[in-house]
Amino acid sequence: MTAPLDPRYADPTNPALPATPVTLDLKRTALVVTDPQIDFLSPRGAAWGAFGENITELDTVPNLGRLIAGAKAVDIPVVVSPHYYYPHDYKWDFTAPGEALMHKMRMFDRCDPLSLEGFEGSGADWMPEYKTMIEDGRTIVCSPHKIAGPQTNDVLFQLRKHRIDQIILAGMAANFCVESHLRDFVEHGFEVVVVRDATAASKIPEGDGYLAALTNFRWLASELWTTDQALARLQAAKR
Numbered sequence: 001m002t003a004p005l006d007p008r009y010a011d012p013t014n015p016a017l018p019a020t021p022v023t024l025d026l027k028r029t030a031l032v033v034t035d036p037q038i039d040f041l042s043p044r045g046a047a048w049g050a051f052g053e054n055i056t057e058l059d060t061v062p063n064l065g066r067l068i069a070g071a072k073a074v075d076i077p078v079v080v081s082p083h084y085y086y087p088h089d090y091k092w093d094f095t096a097p098g099e100a101l102m103h104k105m106r107m108f109d110r111c112d113p114l115s116l117e118g119f120e121g122s123g124a125d126w127m128p129e130y131k132t133m134i135e136d137g138r139t140i141v142c143s144p145h146k147i148a149g150p151q152t153n154d155v156l157f158q159l160r161k162h163r164i165d166q167i168i169l170a171g172m173a174a175n176f177c178v179e180s181h182l183r184d185f186v187e188h189g190f191e192v193v194v195v196r197d198a199t200a201a202s203k204i205p206e207g208d209g210y211l212a213a214l215t216n217f218r219w220l221a222s223e224l225w226t227t228d229q230a231l232a233r234l235q236a237a238k239r
Contacts, residue, residue, distance in 0.1 A: 005057060008211055011224075020222045022166070022193055024237040030164045031071035032079045032155065032185075034145075034171035034178055036064060036130050039107045039123030041172060046105040046123050050202040051173060054210050060172075060200040063227040065129045067170055067198045070231040072133065074238045077140055077162055081155045081171075081181065083108045084124055084144040098176060099147060108144075149180035156188060166191045168230060169221075170198035174213035182220050194221045195230050 039045040041061055043052060055061065071078050085108050095103065102108070108124045111117050119125055126134050134141065140162075143153040150156055159167070167190050171178055178199050185192050194217045201209030217224055225233065 006211075008208075009214060015218075017218055022191060022222045024166060024233055026074055026076050026234075026237050028164055029166040029168065029237075030077040030079050030159060030162065031067065031168045031170070032081060032159075032181065033064070033068065034081045034169075034181055035083045035108075035173070036068075036080060036127055036134070036171055037082065037108060037123065038121075038125050038127055039105075041127050046107045047102075047173075047202075050204055051200055053203050054174075054200040058197045058200050058210075060198060061127065061129060063195070063198040064170055065127075065133075067168075067195055067227050067230060068130055068133050070234050071168070072136075072138065074234045076234070077164065078133075078138070079140045079142065079155060079158055080134060081142050081150055081153060081177070082124075082144050083146075083177065084110045084113075085146075086110055086113050089146070096147075145177065147180075148177045149184050151184060155181070156184075159190070165189070166193075168193050168195060168225075168234075170195040172199060173209065174199040174201035175209035175216070176201070179213050179216055179220075182217065186220050192221050193223045193225055193230070195227055196224045198227050198230075 040047050040051060041055060042048065068078055090103055110119060110124050140158050142155045142158055146152045167185055169178060169182055169192055178194065182192055182194060201213050203209065
């Protein structure tokens with residue numbers, strides 16, 4: 001049972017920003033998923049205390065699973081941009097608050113870049129709901145981003161090598177990694193749609209991250225879709 005959706009998340013009745021409709025061309029489209037990992041999305045994950053409320057009210061976990069399955073059903077690339085921290089990452093000379101908190105909670109912890117020892121079932125592992133789909137031999141799993149954006153991994157390279165210029169974007173976390181990926185993709189000339197209920201954000205004393213993300217998504221993304229809308233648009237584009 002999901003919580004009632006906060007009315008502040010509804011789209012404005014009289015928006016100031018103009019509509020910029022997207023026409024999908026599946027030959028040029030990929031689904032990019034950030035951090036579909038236990039530490040963000042599971043009640044036993046390190047960040048559940050901050051993110052669990054919004055994940056629950058948006059139905060993020062099943063929605064993201066349906067979105068991944070829907071993308072595979074129409075045979076577009078699914079590109080995962082994961083988050084991992086290795087022992088040498090904990091030796092940085094300085095961190096920003098978000099990094100410091102993730103390090104404190106040991107989020108996305110892995111023993112070594114070249115080893116999967118202890119990975120299975122850990123906070124760095126894929127959510128069980130997605131594991132089979134991600135490990136099907138078709139999914140593009142990129143190198144890890146280290147803070148929030150794709151500047152430190154090979155997501156852009158992989159997209160360019162597949163001649164992708166339309167991105168459907170989802171995953172965790174809305175006002176952190178998803179928004180950072182969105183900003184970088186837009187600056188690099190991609191047309192981006194964000195799936196608003198296949199993501200979620202923190203609710204902490206500093207503020208409601210999902211509300212902040214929605215505001216910025218409306219400025220930066222060509223469109224915001226629900227999971228149902230995304231699946232319908234994918235199927236329509238296949239015909």
